[in-house]
Amino acid sequence: xxxxxxxxxxxxxxxxxxxxxxxxxxxxxxxxxxxxxxxxxxxxxxxxxxxxxxxxxxxxxxxxxxxxxxxxxxxxxxxxxxxxxxxxxxxxxxxxxxxxxxxxxxxxxxxxxxxxxxxxxxxxxxxxxxxxxxxxxxxxxxxxxxxxxxxxxxxxxxxxxxxxxxxxxxxxxxxxxxxxxxxxxxxxxxxxxxxxxxxxxxxxxxxxxxxxxxxxxxxxxxxxxxxxxxxxxxxxxxxxxxxxxxxxxxxxxxxxxxxxxxxxxxxxxxxxxxxxxxxxxxxxxxxxxxxxxxxxx
Amino acid sequence: xxxxxxxxxxxxxxxxxxxxxxxxxxxxxxxxxxxxxxxxxxxxxxxxxxxxxxxxxxxxxxxxxxxxxxxxxxxxxxxxxxxxxxxxxxxxxxxxxxxxxxxxxxxxxxxxxxxxxxxxxxxxxxxxxxxxxxxxxxxxxxxxxxxxxxxxxxxxxxxxxxxxxxxxxxxxxxxxxxxxxxxxxxxxxxxxxxxxxxxxxxxxxxxxxxxxxxxxxxxxxxxxxxxxxxxxxxxxxxxxxxxxxxxxxxxxxxxxxxxxxxxxxxxxxxxxxxxxxxxxxxxxxxxxxxxxxxxxxxxxxx
Numbered sequence: 098x099x100x101x102x103x104x105x106x107x108x109x110x111x112x113x114x115x116x117x118x119x120x121x122x123x124x125x126x127x128x129x130x131x132x133x134x135x136x137x138x139x140x141x142x143x144x145x146x147x148x149x150x151x152x153x154x155x156x157x158x159x160x161x162x163x164x165x166x167x168x169x170x171x172x173x174x175x176x177x178x179x180x181x182x183x184x185x186x187x188x189x190x191x192x193x194x195x196x197x198x199x200x201x202x203x204x205x206x207x208x209x210x211x212x213x214x215x216x217x218x219x220x221x222x223x224x225x226x227x228x229x230x231x232x233x234x235x236x237x238x239x240x241x242x243x244x245x246x247x248x249x250x251x252x253x254x255x256x257x258x259x260x261x262x263x264x265x266x267x268x269x270x271x272x273x274x275x276x277x278x279x280x281x282x283x284x285x286x287x288x289x290x291x292x293x294x295x296x297x298x299x300x301x302x303x304x305x306x307x308x309x310x311x312x313x314x315x316x317x318x319x320x321x322x323x324x325x326x327x328x329x330x331x332x333x334x335x336x337x338x339x340x341x342x343x344x345x346x347x348x349x350x351x352x353x354x355x356x357x358x359x360x361x362x363x364x365x366x367x368x369x370x371x372x373x374x375x376x377x378x379x380x381x382x383x384x385x386x387x388x389x390x391x392x393x394x
Numbered sequence: 395x396x397x398x399x400x401x402x403x404x405x406x407x408x409x410x411x412x413x414x415x416x417x418x419x420x421x422x423x424x425x426x427x428x429x430x431x432x433x434x435x436x437x438x439x440x441x442x443x444x445x446x447x448x449x450x451x452x453x454x455x456x457x458x459x460x461x462x463x464x465x466x467x468x469x470x471x472x473x474x475x476x477x478x479x480x481x482x483x484x485x486x487x488x489x490x491x492x493x494x495x496x497x498x499x500x501x502x503x504x505x506x507x508x509x510x511x512x513x514x515x516x517x518x519x520x521x522x523x524x525x526x527x528x529x530x531x532x533x534x535x536x537x538x539x540x541x542x543x544x545x546x547x548x549x550x551x552x553x554x555x556x557x558x559x560x561x562x563x564x565x566x567x568x569x570x571x572x573x574x575x576x577x578x579x580x581x582x583x584x585x586x587x588x589x590x591x592x593x594x595x596x597x598x599x600x601x602x603x604x605x606x607x608x609x610x611x612x613x614x615x616x617x618x619x620x621x622x623x624x625x626x627x628x629x630x631x632x633x634x635x636x637x638x639x640x641x642x643x644x645x646x647x648x649x650x651x652x653x654x655x656x657x658x659x660x661x662x663x664x665x666x667x668x669x670x671x672x673x674x675x676x677x678x679x680x681x682x683x684x685x686x687x688x689x690x691x692x693x694x695x696x
Contacts, residue, residue: 131502139513206421213417236630238651239671243432266428329633344523365524
């Protein structure tokens with residue numbers, strides 16, 4: 098509610114808000130102190146991240162200085178050093194391939210399944226949805242060593258394929274739960290009227306429902322992408338060299354002469370920037386999807 | 395009889411036996427294979443004295459010895475169970491209380507709510523591996539955390555020591571996941587019906603009474619669901635703990651997921667690791683059952 102709202106407006110709108118008598122109360126609903134505190138808290142949560150951003154432009158000497166230097170001569174040396182690191186570049190390429198590939202594969206399976214769970218009157222509909230949810234809850238660390246063994250036997254170890262495929266165990270269920278909510282928001286009647294005109298079930302889904310749910314599908318895809326982009330456990334144990342991904346590059350910065358903090362900060366920043374931008378794009382659906390749809394964002 | 399004049403949706407309803415499976419079946423099949431294949435492997439491995447790299451079929455069948463080792467042997471299940479409960483319990487309570495308090499505060503902000511929400515999104519979506527690495531630096535003896543403590547003349551512990559490593563891991567989780575509670579509970583607060591709150595205010599109820607008797611009871615289902623979701627992630631959390639301390643020093647941060655890694659890789663006893671995994675999955679199923687019960691009750695109410 099904005100500051101000016103209770104004061105301005107026609108008598109009719111004031112009446113709708115509860116009448117003149119409650120104006121003072123409506124105004125006390127928000128407070129300046131709460132606003133200032135809210136921003137202070139947000140700043141406190143942002144601080145470790147902002148400090149990382151700052152440190153990525155510091156020289157090794159400035160980086161270990163105490164008290165921390167807030168004013169310093171910025172350098173691009175850290176970024177220069179990591180762009181010259183061929184392995185890191187390969188890791189980044191692998192991460193993009195794995196994140197895009199596993200998201201596309203998961204959506205290919207999740208979208209029709211979510212549609213089916215919403216639109217067909219099945220006896221086991223809820224049960225199947227919860228079965229997917231339970232599979233999404235399997236801890237990665239519990240299955241990664243069996244996957245390690247299976248991947249070796251199938252000659253998939255240390256390939257991007259093993260990550261693209263195994264990620265779908267979590268991404269298909271997660272995708273189904275996300276997409277289900279967005280399909281529920283599309284009125285059934287729109288589809289039924291087009292099916293009266295002779296469109297098939299598949300045609301109705303592809304030409305009526307999915308285009309209307311497109312913003313939601315995009316948000317779901319972005320959320321799956323973020324998860325795959327950040328994934329560490331499977332990537333760490335199922336790859337060694339060729340298919341290694343960006344989050345597993347942390348070992349690079351532990352050298353015999355100490356830890357290369359500046360380069361690590363720069364690497365972390367490059368690795369998190371795309372995800373931060375994506376998350377801001379989908380922030381409206383982010384909250385409702387975090388809660389398995391328990392709140393609408 | 396199905397004729398050309400029968401409406402499309404009517405035709406679809408009659409052919410419903412096979413069509414739904416064409417939509418749902420593929421997803422179910424893929425995820426089932428990906429879930430069942432490793433589970434079978436875990437069950438087989440947990441009954442064998444298996445060495446990594448050796449074909450599982452050649453490993454000696456030892457019955458339930460691996461599970462007995464969890465209770466009596468050198469790998470203490472009780473210890474990791476205790477650590478997991480402390481880690482999850484402390485982080486959950488702190489995040490829930492902080493998150494609820496901050497959500498109530500932001501709910502009363504006059505402006506800038508969407509900017510605050512956007513800023514709070516960031517910690518949750520950062521790469522866990524990088525989060526662990528960066529906080530490990532901040533927690534070092536000469537790091538930012540101890541420098542900040544020195545400003546207030548507070549003791550500066552050695553966060554890398556047996557006594558404090560778990561606290562450091564918990565603090566990182568609180569930083570990263572308190573926003574989870576803030577954002578969901580804030581959305582819940584803003585979706586609350588206005589009438590009961592306004593009616594109580596007209597009747598002269600204090601802010602505390604409104605919170606205690608109206609807002610919190612209405613918010614309770616959401617609080618429970620969010621808390622259960624968080625517990626499920628805390629119980630299987632591996633990456634940040636692994637990157638920060640990998641279970642050490644000693645076994646000070648050896649939670650259940652870390653114990654799976656340590657027995658399998660460090661101690662080269664994947665059979666015992668499999669037994670650990672099965673117990674971990676069992677605990678997840680238990681919490682999942684609680685979660686589904688809550689979700690179902692809440693949905694029928696809504």
